Amino acid sequence: MSRSGLILGIESSCDETAAAVVERGAQTRSSIVASQIATHAPYGGVVPELASREHLRNIVPITRSAMAASGYSLADLDAIAVTSGPGLAGALLVGITYAKALAFALGKPLIAVNHLEGHIHAVLLEERQRLHAASGAGEPIPLNSDENGLPMPALALVVSGGHTHLFLAKPPAAGPEIGAWQYSLIGRTLDDAAGEAFDKVAKLLGLGYPGGPWIDNLAQFGNPTAVPFGFTQIKVKAHLEGKTPRTKGAQTAPIADLDRHFLFSFSGIKTAVLRYVEVHGLRASCDARQRTLMEMIGSGVTPTWRDARSLCDQQTLDLIASFQHAVVGNLLKKTFAAAEAIGAASVLVTGGVAANRELRVRFTAEAAERGLPVAFPTLAMSTDNAAMIAAAAWPRFLAGDFAGWDLEANPRLTLA
């Protein structure tokens, strides 16, 4: 094993180009993220061709910045890790091709990382970093089943724009040098991801992209119980049983193999919001709001949620707050029911939607009531980044689990 344990992580699965240097899966030396939000915002969603073009443009300068910020040179690295899926095929390919070329030229091993595993390790990396800071030790905390900061096994809710999955995460059984993390799929969405619901509802209400942060901010001004979106509207569709869900994210085993209590569905609530807008005559004001924000973009001004706030009446703010309250409530109820049923020792929530304030407050309160530790990534580590990829690669590096030069992008890569 090398002395330094430095891994360069590269992430390009969706609309963020990111590079980071992490030491021993426990200490971030640099983490640089180039967001493409401004590129995709005028379209109200990620345009795959534009994403690939932006990744191509950004991948070299972002990697150079990450190396420079780390204070290390490419020769100091032990391995190059890259996201191999799930994600957009063309976007993944940019990162994979670059990582392969870099690893080959440097004579370093290449490590393929699953994006979902990366999100889980975003939390573990920060927990180890906290432990390390508290211990005052000079060396980063090694990966060890006793030293993850959180009691194990942990139930991980990975909740983002492309994914809503529950995994039981178990560390390597026998100490830091042996084995890989194990993940069992406990639940998943049958249709839209929770972040996708935030994005679609924001779009139909004439708000900006991505919708999560807009809804999160505007929800503060509304009454979360004004519109009674019940859990019954977030239903499991019985006719899908035995079939593979039709989500665009990772493919998994047939849902019949999963406990239906831990399955999610977010397309129903999106339709319920749409119906509310139509029935209450809010359509014209949603369109007007969207036009105003688009005109701002057209004149070179980047609108924020504050601009949208002055364009929303109280009924719309109540609708926004009620939507968020229902989605968070549904995630909360199913996650803690699953944690109890499978005997998880802790809960971690990760992915873009983990940035949501109401989610953090309610999960923290519920966990305290149940005496179950809960952890979230910092806001910067909630959304896509490369430090989580480099951290997830560390146990694979120790296990000698390297990718071949024939590594390909796998848009539907599964975990577990």
Ligand code: KG4
């Ligand atoms: O993890 P991420 O950066 O990319 C994916 O892997 O999808 O997550 C992006 C998603 C988007 O759907 C975005 O609307 C959502 O995370 N998101 C939020 C918040 N911040 C980002 N959703 C709710 N509240 C937020 N504060």
Ligand code: ZN
């Ligand atoms: Zn992600």
